[in-house]
Every structure is written in structure tokens, then in C-alpha cells.
Amino acid sequence: MQRIPILRMGKLLLVTIQVDMHDRLATVLKDDLANRIFETRARGLLIDISALDMVDSFIARMLGDIAQMARVMDAETVLVGMQPAVAITLVEIGVRMTGVSTALNVEKGMSLLRTRLDKERADDDAPAQ
Amino acid sequence: MMTPLRSETLPLREEADILLVRQLVREHAAELGFGALDLTKLLTAASELGRNTLIHGQGGTVVLETLVKNGRRGLRLTFEDKGPGIADLKQAMTSGFSSKGGLGLGLGGSKRLVDEFEVVSGVGEGTRVTVTRWT
Numbered sequence: 001m002q003r004i005p006i007l008r009m010g011k012l013l014l015v016t017i018q019v020d021m022h023d024r025l026a027t028v029l030k031d032d033l034a035n036r037i038f039e040t041r042a043r044g045l046l047i048d049i050s051a052l053d054m055v056d057s058f059i060a061r062m063l064g065d066i067a068q069m070a071r072v073m074d075a076e077t078v079l080v081g082m083q084p085a086v087a088i089t090l091v092e093i094g095v096r097m098t099g100v101s102t103a104l105n106v107e108k109g110m111s112l113l114r115t116r117l118d119k120e121r122a123d124d125d126a127p128a129q
Numbered sequence: 130m131m132t133p134l135r136s137e138t139l140p141l142r143e144e145a146d147i148l149l150v151r152q153l154v155r156e157h158a159a160e161l162g163f164g165a166l167d168l169t170k171l172l173t174a175a176s177e178l179g180r181n182t183l184i185h186g187q188g189g190t191v192v193l194e195t196l197v198k199n200g201r202r203g204l205r206l207t208f209e210d211k212g213p214g215i216a217d218l219k220q221a222m223t224s225g226f227s228s229k230g231g232l233g234l235g236l237g238g239s240k241r242l243v244d245e246f247e248v249v250s251g252v253g254e255g256t257r258v259t260v261t262r263w264t
Contacts, residue, residue, distance in 0.1 A: 020151060022144050023180070053165075054151070054172035057238060058180065085169035093173065093238030 004029045006036050012113055013040065013075075014106075016048040021055075026062040033066055037073045043120075044113035045070050048106050050081025060095045067100040076116055077101065080109035133194035133205070141208070142188045147179040150191055154204070157195055161202045161264055170242040171204060171262050177235040178208045178258050186210025186256055196261070203244075203263040211255040218248060 002025060007014040013036055015029070033045065047063065049055065055063070067077035078101045090097070103109035135157070139150055154175050158168045175191075182189045189210030196203040215221045222237045236258070240246040245261040 020148055022148055024144055053155075054169050054176060056173050056176040056180075057235065058176075083165070083169070085166040088166060089169050089173050089242065092170075092241050093177075095238075 001028070003032065006032060008036075008040055008042070011042055011117060012044040012046060012110070013037065013042045014046045014048070016051070018051050021052065021059050023058050026059050030062055030066050030069065034069055034073070037070060037075050042075050043117055045075050045077040046106065046109050046113060047077065047079050048081050048109075049079060049086075050083065050105070052086060053083065055082070055086050055090060057093060057095055060090060060097060064097055064100055071099070076113060078103050078109040078112055080104065080106055133196055135193075135195040137193045139191050139193070140188075141179055141182045141191055141210075144183070147176060147183065150175050150179050150193075153193055154206070157193055157204050161195060161204060163204070163262075163264060167262060167264070171206075174239040174242040174260055174262075175206055177239045178206070178260065181235050181258070182208045182210045182212075182256075185215075186212030188212075189255070198263075201263045203261050205245075205259065205261040207257065207259045209255065209257045214252045214254050214256055215248070215250040216252050218250060222248075 004015060004017055004019070004025065013033070036042065037045065047066070063079060070077045080103045082102065101112065103112050137153060139153065140146060151172050154171055155168065158171060163171065179191060182191070187210065189208065192207040194205040196205055222240065239260060243260040243262045247259045248256065250256040
């Protein structure tokens with residue numbers, strides 16, 4: 001069965017969706033990510049959708065579900081690279097991607113996640129009052 | 130009567146068929162000279178309506194037609210199934226209404242993505258949704 005690869009970079013997981021998404025593939029990705037977050041104790045998840053020329057309501061819901069699921073496993077999700085036409089279309093059909101952080105591209109998404117992790121580490125290291 | 134320049138019929142029996150429909154929409158749209166936003170809107174509408182035919186209509190067909198009218202070119206998609214039909218069309222068109230636990234954006238959402246939209250449905254008679262987008 002076709003699967004979307006999940007790469008590990010330290011405390012982060014990186015997913016680049018390069019294929020035309022269908023419902024089953026999106027559902028499998030969600031399950032795979034839950035397992036990988038658990039196994040790797042990842043703290044952040046970066047999903048690059050720059051190659052997608054369409055995100056329909058099902059795929060959008062799955063992306064939202066992934067972010068929510070990651071959140072309850074203590075990992076932050078950033079969605080990057082959404083094409084302008086995709087953003088316009090999602091808003092037009094009434095999809096609200098609440099609870100999902102976004103960034104313009106992989107680089108900006110990565111620095112957003114790193115900043116959050118660094119801040120957490122600084123908070124942990126701070127002497128107790 | 131407008132004669133389509135090109136017409137193709139595809140079955141919609143399983144999820145992989147929706148990918149084929151999207152691929153054909155990409156090809157037709159490129160030939161017609163649709164821009165990126167037009168293409169994304171058509172692909173999204175095709176995906177939502179194809180899923181409706183598959184899930185709610187228990188499968189069916191889609192016809193893709195390339196049209197020319199008053200110098201404008203268009204792409205028309207007709208989704209047809211022999212499923213249970215829609216009892217309350219007004220309710221089905223309402224954003225957020227879903228009988229199958231989806232987001233309920235399929236029918237109403239698709240309407241906003243195209244220039245022309247028509248639904249014909251009767252209980253026990255199936256459903257036919259026709260959408261057209263012009264360049």
C-alpha cells in the first residue's frame with residue numbers, strides 16, 4: 001500500500017506530501033504519524049503541502065485532525081507551503097482550519113517550531129522561584 | 130444545443146476513480162487555458178462531488194465536457210448516480226449539514242466554486258449534479 005514518508009530531524013518530524021492525496025492515504029498518514037510521534041517522542045511536526053494543487057474538505061479535516069492529535073501527544077504542528085489558490089478555495093467552501101499553525105515555507109515553519117522548543121527548554125532551565 | 134468539443138465518461142466505483150477524474154480535469158483545464166485558481170476550484174469541486182457520488186450515491190459516473198460558448202471556453206462535469214437520492218435538497222445545500230458525518234461542505238461548497246450549478250434528485254431515483262466553469 002502507498003504511504004507518505006515521514007522523516008525525523010531530531011525532535012521534529014517532517015512530512016512532504018508529493019502525491020495527489022486521496023482519502024485512504026490521508027487516513028493512513030494520520031495513523032502513521034500518531035505512531036511515529038509516540039515512538040520518537042517528537043515535539044514538533046512540519047507538514048509541507050506546497051506540491052498540492054487542491055485540498056478538499058476531507059483532506060483539510062484530516063490535516064486538522066492530525067494537528068489536534070499531535071497536540072494531545074504534546075507535539076506542535078505547523079502546516080507550510082499552502083498555494084494561494086488552495087487557500088482561497090478553502091475559505092470559499094467554508095473550511096476553517098482552526099487549531100493549525102501555518103507558515104509560508106519549510107524554512108519559516110522549521111524556525112517557528114525551533115523557537116518554541118528553545119523557549120520551552122529555557123523555561124525548563126530557569127531556576128525555580 | 131451546445132455541442133461539446135470533447136466528451137469523456139468515467140466510472141466512479143472506488144476512491145482511485147476520483148484520482149483519475151482529477152487527473153483528467155487537470156488535462157482538460159490545461160488545454161482550455163484555465164489559470165491556477167480556476168484549476169484548483171474545479172479540482173476541489175470535482176473531488177467533493179465525486180466523493181458524494183461514491184459515498185451517498187453508492188457509485189455512478191462522471192462526464193467531462195469541453196465547451197465553447199460566445200467565444201468563451203468551459204469545462205462541464207456531470208456526476209450521476211442511481212443511489213437513494215436527496216430528500217431535502219435545500220437542507221443538503223446548507224453549509225454544515227451532513228448525513229454521513231462529513232464536514233457537510235460538499236454540495237453547498239462546490240456551488241461556490243463554479244459558474245453554473247444544477248442538481249436534479251428524487252428519492253429512489255438517484256442524483257445528477259452538473260457544474261460548469263468558464264474561462
